[in-house]
Amino acid sequence: MNHFRAIATAMTCTLALTGVAEAQSMRLITQNQEQRAQYPAEAEAVAALAEAGFDVSRSEYQAVGIDLADGLRLLSTGAFDMATIQVGSVAKDDPFLEGIDLIGVSTNMDDLKSAVDAFRDAFNARLEEKFGVTAAAIWPFGPQVFLCGAEMSSLDDLDGMKVRSFTASMSTLLENLGATPVTLSFPEVYPALQRGVATCGVTSPTSSNTGKWPEVTTHLYPLSVSGSVQAHMVNLDWLNGLSEDARAAFEETMAAMEAELWDVAINTNGTAQSCSTGGECPEGGIYTSYDMTLVPVSDDDKARVAEISVSAVLPEWAEKCEASYPGCKQIWNDTVGAARGLSID
Structure with missing residues (x-):
């Protein structure tokens, strides 16, 4: 976790030199509770952001009575600036999103990592276009x-x-x-x-x-x-409102947290x-x-x-996805499909 501390220290110095005195507020809602294996990585990232000049207000879905399936909509409206999103549970709002981790496609963490990396750009492009959000970190809970x-x-x-x-x-x-x-x-x-x-x-x-x-x-x-893919997603208006230095610190911290959370999924x-x-x-x-x-x-x-997966999951998903996002089947074939050696006819 020393990487988080280095980021925070460097960014604190940068903010001081550039004269940025006012903290950037962030409203975060998360599913990561203290007893969960994923909690330490997120807590370290929040601490690093705080040291870098972010004023983070952290809430938990369970404590405030919000369903995980509503996280994307709340983030899209600006009710929160960042949220942990269980991708499969919000895919009712857009089936395309579940294409990152369809059942039976990536059943070990190495295969899932290749699928996520292949799909990341298309995934974020759809999130930005339809919901006004982007995934700052994408990671799995681990084998389901x-x-x-x-x-x-x-x-x-x-x-x-x-x-x-x-x-x-x-x-x-x-x-x-x-x-x-x-x-x-x-x-x-x-x-x-x-x-x-x-x-x-x-x-x-x-x-x-x-x-x-x-x-x-x-x-x-x-x-x-x-692998139960999750994401720390952020509201684009909030992200685009950050100064250049603050955005760089935020993105570097999220990248470090993502790496830690993959390590948790693989090793714990x-x-x-x-x-x-x-x-x-x-x-x-x-x-x-x-x-x-x-x-x-x-x-x-x-x-x-x-x-x-091949005979039922993929064709059923493709039919639903094409109905709301024409061309999504080809996008999947060119990304996740190519990474996993699969193709939906």
Whole structure:
């Protein structure tokens, strides 16, 4: 995290030399709570911005009662200057956005990184054109896996179950597996699993452990179906109103935070999974030790997810996307598709 401190120190000096005395205000709403693995990187970035002359007012969706799915609209109207956005949950406002992380396309972090990098420019161009916002940092929560409160040995066992979903393409996968998708935001999942509103849920090992899902589930099936891409998005009017120096400091800080958050997604989920399933679990950290059953992932199930992605997820997404954004299928083929060796006919 020393990179954040270097940015803040350099920018503080720059602002002093250029005579900028008044702090630049920023209203941030975020989903990253203190117990989450992603919190330290964001907190360090906020601290670096504060030292560089930004007056950051930080709110959390959960604390103020705002649904994650409404984040993009609130940012677009200027209610907030920056917001953490769960891309899949706001894609109801524009299906094109979900093209960055469609189910079954990028199931490990290396593949996802190549897809995100390929799609970034097109993603931001659409955000700017339609919503007046841009993504200052794009990052994943990590591999999205299955946790169930019932016996599970393969994807076949999801047939007939109610399973938490939070994106349209995830719902398509679940329907093709015979499950009933139940659309729930993250804070709604624990009580839904507890009450039997849903039997299973999909999220990352880190999020499920810190969210205490192992208290209300018994089996963990670490078959990754996506990466749950998030973004720190900013209102363009706010961004364009920054001085040249302040904007440079902001963008450099966001780039450093993005790199840290990718590192978290790549390197912490194994520890969280071990903690959830009775394995080694470091003491004094953010993770809690549980004794879930860890279910071995089969090659047949990996192939099944890939097949459903090609035969159902991609064409269904393309049809919805073309209806609201003609030409988006070709954009996807030229970006994510090219990076992942896929093409939608």
